[in-house]
Amino acid sequence: MIGICDANNFYVSCERVFNPALNGRPVVVLSNNDRCIIARSNEAKTLGLKMGQPIYQIADVIRANHVVLCSSNFKLYGDMSRRMQTILKRFVPQTEVYSVDEAFLDFRGMDLTKLDELGHTISRTVRHSTGLPVSVGIAPTKTLAKIASKLCKKYPKLNGACYMHRPEDIEKVLRKTPVGDVWGIGGEYEELLLRQGVKTAYDFTQLPPGWVRKRMTVEGLRTWKELRGEPCIEIVAQNPKKKQICNSCSFPSEVSDLEELHTAVATFTTTVAEKLRKQKSVCGELVVFIHTNYFKENAPVSYESLIVRFSVRTDSTLELVAAATDALKAIFRKGFAYKKAGVILSDIAPKAGVQTSIFDTLDRGKHSRLMEALDRINETQGRRTVVVASRGFDPIKMDRQHLSRGFTTDLDDIIRVKTE
Ligand SMILES: [Mg+2]
Numbered sequence: 200m201i202g203i204c205d206a207n208n209f210y211v212s213c214e215r216v217f218n219p220a221l222n223g224r225p226v227v228v229l230s231n232n233d234r235c236i237i238a239r240s241n242e243a244k245t246l247g248l249k250m251g252q253p254i255y256q257i258a259d260v261i262r263a264n265h266v267v268l269c270s271s272n273f274k275l276y277g278d279m280s281r282r283m284q285t286i287l288k289r290f291v292p293q294t295e296v297y298s299v300d301e302a303f304l305d306f307r308g309m310d311l312t313k314l315d316e317l318g319h320t321i322s323r324t325v326r327h328s329t330g331l332p333v334s335v336g337i338a339p340t341k342t343l344a345k346i347a348s349k350l351c352k353k354y355p356k357l358n359g360a361c362y363m364h365r366p367e368d369i370e371k372v373l374r375k376t377p378v379g380d381v382w383g384i385g386g387e388y389e390e391l392l393l394r395q396g397v398k399t400a401y402d403f404t405q406l407p408p409g410w411v412r413k414r415m416t417v418e419g420l421r422t423w424k425e426l427r428g429e430p431c432i433e434i435v436a437q438n439p440k441k442k443q444i445c446n447s448c449s450f451p452s453e454v455s456d457l458e459e460l461h462t463a464v465a466t467f468t469t470t471v472a473e474k475l476r477k478q479k480s481v482c483g484e485l486v487v488f489i490h491t492n493y494f495k496e497n498a499p500v501s502y503e504s505l506i507v508r509f510s511v512r513t514d515s516t517l518e519l520v521a522a523a524t525d526a527l528k529a530i531f532r533k534g535f536a537y538k539k540a541g542v543i544l545s546d547i548a549p550k551a552g553v554q555t556s557i558f559d560t561l562d563r564g565k566h567s568r569l570m571e572a573l574d575r576i577n578e579t580q581g582r583r584t585v586v587v588a589s590r591g592f593d594p595i596k597m598d599r600q601h602l603s604r605g606f607t608t609d610l611d612d613i614i615r616v617k618t619e
Pocket residue numbers: 205206207208209300
């Protein structure tokens with residue numbers, strides 16, 4: 200059996216953990232610069248607020264219903280996600296981190312009679328330990344597990360976990376599941392199926408496999424088999440050791456000028472980004488470090504580093520250089536003579552199957568094509584024929600009027616509890 204643990208309304212739930220006054224109220228989390236909705240509480244969904252909707256369009260609804268606006272606090276969400284994923288690892292031999300708020304759980308070989316209880320234990324433990332409400336779905340395949348976890352969200356009486364395994368139960372659920380809600384079926388395929396009169400997941404399972412294969416490729420056929428209980432999509436084991444790509448260098452003479460340091464860091468980043476694309480991978484984390492000469496006596500010593508987490512894993516030089524620039528600006532200190540600088544990419548995963556997200560503002564297809572062109576020119580015309588112009592040093596203006604604090608990541612922001 201395979202499970203999935205999915206946090207409900209993840210970003211909103213993270214905000215609520217540290218601000219219980221938000222419970223029961225319509226809450227939305229906004230994209231960078233407070234522009235569009237990227238997460239909604241159930242109350243906000245009921246008001247008809249849509250994902251991706253720009254808030255200027257719904258100013259009236261917000262005012263009339265006292266909708267609470269939260270700027271996105273990705274540092275908080277990233278840390279809460281890590282906490283959730285760590286807890287899940289306690290319960291199963293293997294997990295697959297699928298997105299910031301979801302992980303697949305491998306229950307193979309476990310006592311089938313205990314899975315219902317185990318699902319509920321997992322759900323309760325994550326809730327108690329992190330404050331996050333989650334939905335645990337357990338079923339014979341990944342695709343069915345996804346459907347089971349959606350059931351938990353719809354039916355609170357399931358108490359956050361659903362073990363769906365009896366064929367008759369599965370059929371009953373599939374008959375009620377709109378075909379467009381099935382994992383892997385959306386957009387064009389949904390339209391195609393609806394035109395064929397295929398309305399539910401059950402209808403889809405009744406189509407001839409040859410037709411599915413022909414019109415929806417092998418991937419569609421995989422989904423078809425998964426819905427019929429045949430596991431086709433394997434759990435992808437995480438590498439126990441994080442793969443990393445690093446580029447660093449000691450300077451011939453010490454550098455105390457930010458511009459100069461920036462050129463170095465941008466160059467390192469460009470190189471690691473090329474290596475990343477060469478191995479057809481994307482990364483979720485970037486670290487910039489700078490340090491002074493350890494061996495020089497009577498000189499001020501500084502070792503600084505900063506990790507940047509990406510909400511969507513990336514291989515774009517543009518995005519990576521921008522992130523590295525911001526990180527460098529944050530750690531650079533005037534008056535120090537730096538001897539070494541470097542950039543490390545980690546949390547590396549294959550590019551195929553990269554998880555996108557609704558709040559993603561980048562046109563990733565465009566970025567990909569641009570990077571391909573850049574790599575091709577540099578390969579045929581010689582390295583560094585085309586390079587990315589480094590970003591300027593003006594502070595980046597980010598409008599985040601409704602930002603919550605770094606409750607779990609910043610000592611100054613830790614919640615104080617008064618006792619008498
Ligand atoms: Mg979720």
